[in-house]
Amino acid sequence: MDKAYDHHKYEESIYKMWEESGAFTPKIDEGKKPFVIILPPPNASGKMHTGNVLMIAIEDILIRWHRMMGEPTLWLPGSDHAGTETQITYERELKKEGKSRFSFDRQTLYDNIWNFVQNNKSLVIGQIRKMGASVDWSRFKFTLDPEITNIVCQTFEKMAADNLVYRGDNMINYCPNCGTTYADIEIEHEERNDPLYYIRYPLVNKKVTEPEYLVVATVRPEPIFIDTHLAVNPEDKKRSVWIGRKVSNPLTGGEMEIIGDEMVDPKFGTGIVKLTPAHDENDFQVAKRHGLPIVSGFTMEGRLNDKAGEFSGLKISEARKVIAERLKDKGLIEKIDESYSHTISLCKAGHVVEPTVLPNWFIKVEQLKKPAWEVVKKGEVRIYPTWRKITYQRWMETMHDWAISRQNVWGIRIPAWYNVDENKEMAVTFINSEGKTEKGTVDKILEAYSMEEINKGLQTLTAPTGSKYQISLTKPGERFLQETNTFDTWFSSGQWPLATLGYPNSDDFKYFYPTSVMETGWEILSKWVSRMIMFGLYLTGKPPFEDVYLHGIVKALDGRKMSKSLGNVINPEEYIEQFGVDALRMGMILGTANGKDFNFPRDKVLGFRNFANKIWNVSRFTLMTYEKYNQPVPYLDKARPIKMLQTDREIIEKLDTLTKNVNRYLGNFRFADAGEAIYNFVWHDLADKYIESVKMRDDENALIVLRHLLINSLKLLHPFMPFVTEAVWAEIKPLRMYPDEMLITAGWPQPLS
């Protein structure tokens, strides 16, 4: 054996050896209960980060432990298409070429992103390998694989049949110039100075003691014609008296009721708000709470619609000035604050984005969320650390209907279809055969274009609220166009444990479902874990896993969140290169004990590089001693007791205790405790004390005990530091009972007592 352990020499070849041996693929044995973990699929276009490292380290420990205990063990890998995030990344690339998403029709854009992702996917897979993850590659799944999207669409179909799906209005960032919606994270915010108008609303049925007007401050006078209500804060003593009273609309003269809602800040402006539910997120929420009408005032082209009467057709920005002038003429403007500064939303092209209410697809969660909380409450699904249960409970109790449609191309297209003859008002944007972008309602467009041409160049389709639709996995007829929205990523990944195993009829599904442990970062407890439980219960009646272990967030060395802009991002590959994967894994595991957030433990990683070398040298010493002795030595066996010294008995007892403790710790997801216990035993009991005492002895029994300690230490360590232990295992063949056996599939230690 070499004098020191050099991880560069072993990691790659050992991984290959494991993989080729078939050790990662479980043998289905109906008589045994399998142990199953579905790997939370990393983003297909992303790079490995420290969080992934921790995740893989923890899951690999559990998997290797159970595998060594002889259970059929499946760890199923995959990657996620990460809809919005990936599309944004790709569009950044497009921008470098002077293009954007509007340069392509839907299908072409999708195909381009597909190719882009394919290139990166191999990167992620390579990194999972590098970590030593003993995943079953033969079962690898991608969220956009046809067998997965099929299951996801079928679920949608079933939910629609069960009356759990509806189309409803939702607030969305819409850019009239681009003709499309943008996700919240795509929006840029800019400080801007705009006039703040103080507008007078004449009070209806005014009493003598009351003022003539109520005054409202707004930067947006242009949608006043659709406004139907004002609001004040009910806690506001001065103004709550107006609740239930009416004012007249300064533009149309119609009556507007005043309502009370906590949203209103009594200290801002005049403490009275005009509500424009269709074009402001807050107002929209208020309107939903109070059941107010939600009426849009703008067209998809960014002009005032026909409700604006004489003003209809004006662009929003012009309308603001024109309407402000009109109000001024009527004497209904009290004052204008020209220096008002606020933030506005801009799309990537720099256009002003209009918050707009557009129809979206929703899932009714009322019936789904209750059982999903019940299983956790009853302990059928256990959450570790236990205090995270409260987060889950809170989320489940407050969860509201889930908007599942995204205005992205990169995702699973919603299998809903609109008949063009029954929905003439659908807005369509497409690229015609000459490469020109056409926009308009479908009935107008059809006057000039064929269904085929529209379908081929289709970019987006917006069917008004109340449009007739059919849900179908295939095209229901010639005169149909498919919904252009895609599913929220969490809608598909929420079905991941089911979909990856081939729900509902495959052998895998029947044998491996429900899975054993879901291990993931706590930040997606509500986004992801809750959805998986909901879908699992809805489709199979069983929760998709028994235990949920939530690991903490790995923060940067300075204790702050890692971020590109702070420049404190840690690249795990540098640590793998320098210290080896084993050291990185072990360092992360012992960096924190119980799922709390923690800073990247750089010192510990270095420490465990040294520990890997310690293991190597303990083995080297044992092997050399054995070879020097130069005759066969029997194995330690309860049935044939040998004469032991006090030190022998003590350390064997310690090993037994250690084995029991490790089993207990791992069973309770106490990874750091388990790792530390083994570390202390190997370094301080075995190496520092026992080996030193062996050096003074010349009896065979010392060697028998030493070999027993080494072999069992390697086994206990293997789940934590798989490479160095397997490398040593190969070196100490002469010491082993079964020289052909690999450590990865060797039996887990049994206490002698």
Next chain:
RNA sequence: GGGCACAUAGCUCAGCGGUAGAGCGCUGCAUUCACAUUGCAGAUGCCGGGGGUUCAAAUCCCUCUGUGCCCACCA
């Protein structure tokens, strides 16, 4: 505004009712010995402040202060 967590040795953290712990760092000493990616020895703490429960509190309860994060958020 609602919630969760954390405050212990110079640093990073474990311990969570019975005499203060680890790793790194620090101070000595050891060196052809399996390993200098080493060994041995050592120093370092009013366990955030205040109150309470208890024979006994870093550990349980209350409160204050500070920090991090999650959710909801300004016409």
